Amino acid sequence: xxxxQKRFFLPENEIPTHWYNIQADMKNKPMPPLNPATRQxxxxxxxxPIFSKEAARQELNQTDTWIEIPEPVREMYKYYRxxxxxxAYGLEKALNTPAHIYFKxxxxxPIGSHKxxxxxxxxxxxxxxxxxxxTTETGAGQWGAxxxxxxxxxxxxAAVYQVKISYEQKPYRRSIMQTFGAQVTASPSMSTRAGKDxxxxxxxxxxxxxxxxxxxxxxxxxxxxxxxxxxxxMSHVTLHQTVIxxxxxxxxxxxxxxxxxxxxxxxxxxxxxxxxxxxxxxxxLEGRQTRYVAAEPASCPxxxxxxxxxxxxxxxxxxxxxxxxxxxxxxxPANIHAGGLRYHGAGVIVSQLLKDHLMEAVDIKQLESFDAxxxxxxxxxxxxxxxxCHAIAAAIQEARKCIDTxxxxxxxxxxxxxxxxxxxxxxxxxxxxxxNYELSDEVIQKNIDEIKKIP
Amino acid sequence: xxxxQKRFFLPENEIPTHWYNIQADMKNKPMPPLNPATRQxxxxxxxxPIFSKEAARQELNQTDTWIEIPEPVREMYKYYRxxxxxxAYGLEKALNTPAHIYFKxxxxxPIGSHKxxxxxxxxxxxxxxxxxxxTTETGAGQWGAxxxxxxxxxxxxAAVYQVKISYEQKPYRRSIMQTFGAQVTASPSMSTRAGKDxxxxxxxxxxxxxxxxxxxxxxxxxxxxxxxxxxxxMSHVTLHQTVIxxxxxxxxxxxxxxxxxxxxxxxxxxxxxxxxxxxxxxxxLEGRQTRYVAAEPASCPxxxxxxxxxxxxxxxxxxxxxxxxxxxxxxxPANIHAGGLRYHGAGVIVSQLLKDHLMEAVDIKQLESFDAxxxxxxxxxxxxxxxxCHAIAAAIQEARKCIDTxxxxxxxxxxxxxxxxxxxxxxxxxxxxxxNYELSDEVIQKNIDEIKKIP
Numbered sequence: 001x002x003x004x005q006k007r008f009f010l011p012e013n014e015i016p017t018h019w020y021n022i023q024a025d026m027k028n029k030p031m032p033p034l035n036p037a038t039r040q041x042x043x044x045x046x047x048x049p050i051f052s053k054e055a056a057r058q059e060l061n062q063t064d065t066w067i068e069i070p071e072p073v074r075e076m077y078k079y080y081r082x083x084x085x086x087x088a089y090g091l092e093k094a095l096n097t098p099a100h101i102y103f104k105x106x107x108x109x110p111i112g113s114h115k116x117x118x119x120x121x122x123x124x125x126x127x128x129x130x131x132x133x134x135t136t137e138t139g140a141g142q143w144g145a146x147x148x149x150x151x152x153x154x155x156x157x158a159a160v161y162q163v164k165i166s167y168e169q170k171p172y173r174r175s176i177m178q179t180f181g182a183q184v185t186a187s188p189s190m191s192t193r194a195g196k197d198x199x200x201x202x203x204x205x206x207x208x209x210x211x212x213x214x215x216x217x218x219x220x221x222x223x224x225x226x227x228x229x230x231x232x233x234m235s236h237v238t239l240h241q242t243v244i245x246x247x248x249x250x251x252x253x254x255x256x257x258x259x260x261x262x263x264x265x266x267x268x269x270x271x272x273x274x275x276x277x278x279x280x281x282x283x284x285l286e287g288r289q290t291r292y293v294a295a296e297p298a299s300c301p302x303x304x305x306x307x308x309x310x311x312x313x314x315x316x317x318x319x320x321x322x323x324x325x326x327x328x329x330x331x332x333p334a335n336i337h338a339g340g341l342r343y344h345g346a347g348v349i350v351s352q353l354l355k356d357h358l359m360e361a362v363d364i365k366q367l368e369s370f371d372a373x374x375x376x377x378x379x380x381x382x383x384x385x386x387x388x389c390h391a392i393a394a395a396i397q398e399a400r401k402c403i404d405t406x407x408x409x410x411x412x413x414x415x416x417x418x419x420x421x422x423x424x425x426x427x428x429x430x431x432x433x434x435x436n437y438e439l440s441d442e443v444i445q446k447n448i449d450e451i452k453k454i455p
Numbered sequence: 456x457x458x459x460q461k462r463f464f465l466p467e468n469e470i471p472t473h474w475y476n477i478q479a480d481m482k483n484k485p486m487p488p489l490n491p492a493t494r495q496x497x498x499x500x501x502x503x504p505i506f507s508k509e510a511a512r513q514e515l516n517q518t519d520t521w522i523e524i525p526e527p528v529r530e531m532y533k534y535y536r537x538x539x540x541x542x543a544y545g546l547e548k549a550l551n552t553p554a555h556i557y558f559k560x561x562x563x564x565p566i567g568s569h570k571x572x573x574x575x576x577x578x579x580x581x582x583x584x585x586x587x588x589x590t591t592e593t594g595a596g597q598w599g600a601x602x603x604x605x606x607x608x609x610x611x612x613a614a615v616y617q618v619k620i621s622y623e624q625k626p627y628r629r630s631i632m633q634t635f636g637a638q639v640t641a642s643p644s645m646s647t648r649a650g651k652d653x654x655x656x657x658x659x660x661x662x663x664x665x666x667x668x669x670x671x672x673x674x675x676x677x678x679x680x681x682x683x684x685x686x687x688x689m690s691h692v693t694l695h696q697t698v699i700x701x702x703x704x705x706x707x708x709x710x711x712x713x714x715x716x717x718x719x720x721x722x723x724x725x726x727x728x729x730x731x732x733x734x735x736x737x738x739x740l741e742g743r744q745t746r747y748v749a750a751e752p753a754s755c756p757x758x759x760x761x762x763x764x765x766x767x768x769x770x771x772x773x774x775x776x777x778x779x780x781x782x783x784x785x786x787x788p789a790n791i792h793a794g795g796l797r798y799h800g801a802g803v804i805v806s807q808l809l810k811d812h813l814m815e816a817v818d819i820k821q822l823e824s825f826d827a828x829x830x831x832x833x834x835x836x837x838x839x840x841x842x843x844c845h846a847i848a849a850a851i852q853e854a855r856k857c858i859d860t861x862x863x864x865x866x867x868x869x870x871x872x873x874x875x876x877x878x879x880x881x882x883x884x885x886x887x888x889x890x891n892y893e894l895s896d897e898v899i900q901k902n903i904d905e906i907k908k909i910p
Contacts, residue, residue, distance in 0.1 A: 005467055006533045012460055078461045079541070079836070086534070090608075108563050110836030112875065149836045153545075172627075172878035179832050179881050377634050381534070381565030381604045420567065420875045423627035426634050 006089065008251040010082035017074065018066040020242040021058075022277040022349060023235065025284050028356055029062050030235070030348040031323035034310060036454070042320050050220055050228045051236075052125035058236035067239060069121070070128075076120045076153060080109045081243065085251035090379035092399070099402035100257060101395060103415045104248045104275060107382060111176070113417030114271050115146035115231055118240035122229040123150035133226035135159045135219045137187065137212030139267070140166050140339030140387065141173025142417050143231030148182035161187035161215045164207035166339040172421045187212040194218050194316040209267075209343040210329055214316035221318075232268030232340075233313055233322075233347045241274025244414060249278050252412065259290060259412035261398050265390040266294035266303060266361065267340045269347035275414035280358065292359040294350070295394035297341045297369070299334040299437040302327045303354060303361035307448050311345055321454070324351040328447030334437035336366050337425035338386035344447075364393045365436045370429040372396050373419065385417035386425055461544065463706040465537035472529065473521040475697040476513075477732040477804060478690065480739050483811055484517050485690070485803040486778040489765060491909070497775050505675055505683045506691075507580035513691035522694060524576070525583075531575045531608060535564045536698065540706035545834035547854070554857035555712060556850060558870045559703045559730060562837060566631070568872030569726050570601035570686055573695035577684040578605035588681035590614045590674045592642065592667030594722070595621050595794030595842065596628025597872050598686030603637035616642035616670045619662035621794040627876045642667040649673050649771040664722075664798040665784055669771035676773075687723030687795075688768060688802045696729025699869060704733050707867065714745060714867035716853050720845040721749035721758060721816065722795045724802035730869035735813065747814040749805070750849035752796045752824070754789040754892040757782045758809055758816035762903050766800055776909070779806040783902030789892035791821050792880035793841040799902075819848045820891045825884040827851050828874065840872035841880050 023029060032041035047056035058067060069077070088101040106114035126134055134156050138144025144160040151158035160182050167174060167186040177184050187207050188195040194214035198205050205211070213230070220228035230237055245262075252258055262279050264272030272294050282288040296303050302325045311326040313319035326345040333342040346354070353359045364372075373389035375396070376382070384392060395413040402409050419426065428434045478484060487496035502511035513522060524532070543556040561569035581589055589611050593599025599615040606613035615637050622629060622641040632639050642662050643650040649669035653660050660666070668685070675683035685692055700717075707713055717734050719727030727749050737743040751758050757780045767784040768774040781800040788797040801809070808814045819827075828844035830851070831837070839847060850868040857864050874881065883889045 006530075007467070007535075009464055012462070075461075080462075116836075152833050153836075171882075172875065175878035175882045175885070176838060176875070178885055179829055179838060179878075180836075181833060374634055378607050378636060381571075381608070381635075383631060383634060420627065420631070421878075423630035423634075423876075427626075427630045430630070430633055 006087050008085040008254045010247055010250055012078050014250060015074065015077055015081050016069065016243050016246040018068050019239045020246060020278050020281065021061060021065055021067055021239055022280065023062040024065040025281055026352065028352055030352045033320040033322050033348065036317070036321050050217060052122065052129050052131065052227055054125040055122060055236045058239055059234055070124055073120050073124050077243065082247045082251070083108055085248055085255065087255065088380055091376055094375060094379040095396065095399050097399040097402050098406060098408045099399040100408060100410045101399055102252065102255065102412045104244055104412070105415050106244060107415055107418035111145045111149050112420070113142040113146065113385065114241060114244060114274060115143045116150065117243050118231070118237045118270065119146035119150035120153065121240045123147065123154045123156055126156060126227050127154040131156065131225055131227045133157045133159065133223060134229050135216045135226060136229045136231065137161045137209055137216045138231065139163045139209050139342055141170055141177065141421070142340055142385070144184070145173055145176045147229055148177040148180035151182065152180050158182040159219060160184045161189065161212040163187055163209060163212050163339060165335050169337065169424060170421055187215050189215060192218045198315065206335060208315065208332055210315035213314035214318050217314065217318045232270040233343070233345065235347060235349050238270040238273035238347055238349060241270045242277050244274040245276060245278035248275060248412065257410045260409040261291040261293060261411050263293045263295060263391050263394045263411065263413035265341060265387045265416060266296040267343050267387065269350040271414055271416045273347070273350055276359070283358065293394050294359060294361040295364050295390040296361060297336055297338055297390060298363040298365045299336050299439055300327070300342055301363045301439070302344060302346050304363045305444055308351060308355055309451055311451050313345060322348050324348055325354060326451065327444060328450045330450050331447040336437065337422060338369065338390060340387040341390065362394050362397070364390045367434060367436050369393050370434060374429065382415070383419045383426070384415060385419040386422050388416045391416070461542050463540040463709045465702055465705055467533050469705060470529065470532055470536050471524065471698050471701040473523050474694045475701060475733050475736065476516060476520055476522050476694055477735065478517040479520040480736055481807065483807055485807045488775040488777050488803065491772070491776050505672060507577065507584050507586065507682050509580040510577060510691045513694055514689055525579055528575050528579050532698065537702045537706070538563055540703055540710065542710065543835055546831055549830060549834040550851065550854050552854040552857050553861060553863045554854040555863060555865045556854055557707065557710065557867045559699055559867070560870050561699060562870055562873035566600045566604050567875070568597040568601065568840065569696060569699060569729060570598045571605065572698050573686070573692045573725065574601035574605035575608065576695045578602065578609045578611055581611060581682050582609040586611065586680055586682045588612045588614065588678060589684050590671045590681060591684045591686065592616045592664055592671045593686065594618045594664050594797055596625055596632065596876070597795055597840070599639065600628055600631045602684055603632040603635035606637065607635050613637040614674060615639045616644065616667040618642055618664060618667050618794060618797070620790050624792065624879060625876055642670050644670060647673040653770065661790060663770065663787055665770035668769035669773050672769065672773045687725040688798070688800065690802060690804050693725040693728035693802055693804060696725045697732050699729040700731060700733035703730060703867065712865045715864040716746040716748060716866050718748045718750060718846050718849045718866065718868035720796060720842045720871060721751040722798050722842065724805040726869055726871045728802070728805055731814070738813065748849050749814060749816040750819050750845040751816060752791055752793055752845060753818040753820045754791050754894055755782070755797055756818045756894070757799060757801050759818045760899055763806060763810055764906055766906050768800060777803050779803055780809060781906065782899060783905045785905050786902040791892065792877060793824065793845060795842040796845065817849050819845045822889060822891050824848050825889060829884065838874045838881070839870060840874040841877050843871045846871070
């Protein structure tokens with residue numbers, strides 16, 4: 001144990017007033033999303049039927065480096081931000097590593113994860129524009145819980161499509177959404193055309209984020225005064241999450257250190273981008289040598305085994321075509337417990353950054369992720385979300401390298417959420433019943449070949 | 456929404472270095488615990504076979520006002536303390552009350568409740584004294600989770616007896632304890648004489664804290680190098696919890712206010728005493744007019760309907776006789792979801808304070824507690840523990856009085872823990888399947904009459 005400071009907080013008046021828009025600083029800008037019917041580059045107006053106008057504008061904004069956080073959203077941030085930056089002395093000791101490990105603890109947000117950062121923004125913009133109802137998809141339920149609460153804050157009704165496998169695996173998250181007053185439906189459902197099509201073709205479909213997105217978009221399109229909101233993938237969602245990295249930057253300064261490597265788990269990219277982009281700014285503009293590592297599940301490896309191409313963001317093909325690393329929009333991920341990482345594609349910004357070698361990716365098997373999560377829980381007392389376990393596993397890999405080299409590297413990772421609602425997964429792990437999922441090259445190739453069929 | 460500061464934190468160097476021992480300041484000291492065999496006043500040595508020596512000494516210390524927090528415990532506190540003091544603007548708005556409502560948010564501790572404050576201290580003292588194994592009881596599992604993690608921190612093995620009804624209602628808490636490496640047994644069990652006696656007499660016994668305490672004490676007594684630890688009731692546990700109120704005192708000063716009423720939910724009294732005693736010091740020494748309200752469940756009403764007398768702290772009668780408000784040590788509380796409040800007696804300090812009218816008690820029915828919890832969740836985004844819902848309900852009662860009187864009273868309550876592991880209770884509530892439990896005077900009298908049979 002040490003006498004050194006363990007947690008670093010910012011006073012309320014130092015909580016960021018602007019989000020960081022990395023698109024403005026990127027030398028190679030992301031390629032434009034395309035209208036699938038016309039193959040024309042998307043304009044913000046094309047997104048107005050689905051998203052709030054402000055979210056649509058932010059999505060395609062490649063010029064403004066700093067975007068102001070609306071005052072009512074900042075006021076709500078103050079209820080849980082800054083989140084603590086924590087020096088993981090317990091984990092360092094457990095590993096016996098010379099590395100300095102820090103984590104940004106987003107699990108202390110009221111709903112238990114970083115997702116609230118964007119939910120509040122998206123709900124606020126909807127409210128401002130006269131929208132009354134919002135809809136969305138959710139995997140493990142972290143995003144759905146965040147949106148349900150944010151909708152409640154700004155007086156909106158929320159309807160959430162939850163991926164069926166998670167709806168069944170994690171009934172408590174459904175209850176949380178319902179406690180906040182949201183309507184929750186297991187997806188695929190019979191309540192949308194997209195859901196019916198999927199269920200008639202594959203009666204026992206366990207759902208995926210891609211499917212749930214299709215259902216939510218369909219509801220938004222067919223309901224007056226209803227907008228769709230998204231928990232990751234999109235550039236404006238990642239923009240909102242940069243509050244994490246902006247805080248972490250100031251907090252690392254308080255700790256008197258600067259990270260050599262920044263790590264986030266990777267589903268669609270918003271938590272990863274949120275912690276990394278403010279640091280990456282210094283790499284892009286000043287050539288600062290920092291590594292950025294995305295930790296994705298080995299069973300859903302779009303970054304390490306996917307292909308960079310135009311693809312749909314959802315199963316049914318309702319969305320624009322996005323230039324991204326993808327496993328194909330019909331890829332059905334294995335039923336890993338990290339529901340929030342079961343998504344076929346990566347956001348357009350991170351896809352471009354990976355293409356340009358500004359970041360790296362590592363794939364983590366399910367068992368390794370829980371090995372890491374339990375080690376972390378015993379060392380730090382916090383049960384991490386299965387998603388976050390992937391970031392911890394990658395951080396542990398880096399810390400172990402330091403044992404070999406003797407280097408005192410500074411490792412920063414984002415603890416995106418707690419796993420208190422995921423204890424059934426830990427039960428399975430502790431009882432030896434958790435497995436890895438192998439994914440053959442053939443399956444990957446088959447799904448990627450499907451992309452070529454897009455007209 | 457307001458621009459005023461919402462959360463108040465203390466810098467690490469202002470986290471209390473000493474706990475506050477109210478016994479030293481009380482004009483009427485608590486009456487002594489008695490050895491049931493000899494009816495002699497207990498000396499610390501009489502407790503050495505069960506507790507760590509330091510805990511035993513603290514238990515009976517009526518002279519030292521301030522007791523130093525050991526440095527390794529303080530270092531561990533820094534991982535989660537200070538906990539935030541929060542101005543509940545959302546709740547004030549939802550109630551439309553002129554009252555200023557604050558809550559101390561102990562739910563952000565790594566294990567999700569205030570229980571860690573004492574678990575770390577008790578585990579540390581055991582370690583210091585060469586103990587290798589610790590054992591305890593737990594109701595809802597908050598205390599068991601805290602002790603399991605604290606044992607891990609200080610390198611001890613932990614064995615936890617969890618009240619059977621909670622073991623079954625809240626399997627996730629069991630998993631949390633197991634993740635930290637503890638052995639968990641549903642109580643009453645066949646592994647102890649006390650458990651066997653209860654199960655042969657009442658085959659379908661659902662367990663109670665009193666029963667689980669008997670089992671844990673028996674294990675400690677019959678195992679070399681094993682000590683018993685307790686999550687509430689005892690004076691040394693409440694002592695450790697005063698870190699809550701000591702912080703809150705400084706934080707209220709940061710907020711520029713002083714509470715007119717301080718509220719805690721009430722099981723054995725440690726969370727209540729923890730938030731109240733540091734404020735009560737000013738009432739005792741300076742005559743400061745502040746009200747202290749204990750919120751107990753209507754189905755386990757030792758403060759409002761119990762009797763002040765000597766009684767056992769456990770079901771089997773293994774403990775010393777304690778002078779307390781009690782419903783009788785054989786009282787079997789109804790299966791409310793607030794497992795941590797299902798206990799027949801009140802600690803000796805709070806019992807004396809209630810007798811001396813230095814505090815008040817209010818009983819809350821189960822449905823009212825969840826009405827309050829859901830209102831709070833929607834307003835503040837935090838799902839409260841069923842136990843904490845009782846404190847919220849009492850705070851809402853006070854805030855509603857202010858609507859009538861127009862007074863801007865300052866209300867402070869302790870949010871002892873979150874309810875994320877208790878979502879099945881919220882499910883029941885939301886689906887209309889949750890009930891109140893009526894408790895007749897006859898049942899209470901019958902159990903109180905049993906006390907008289909103690910030789």
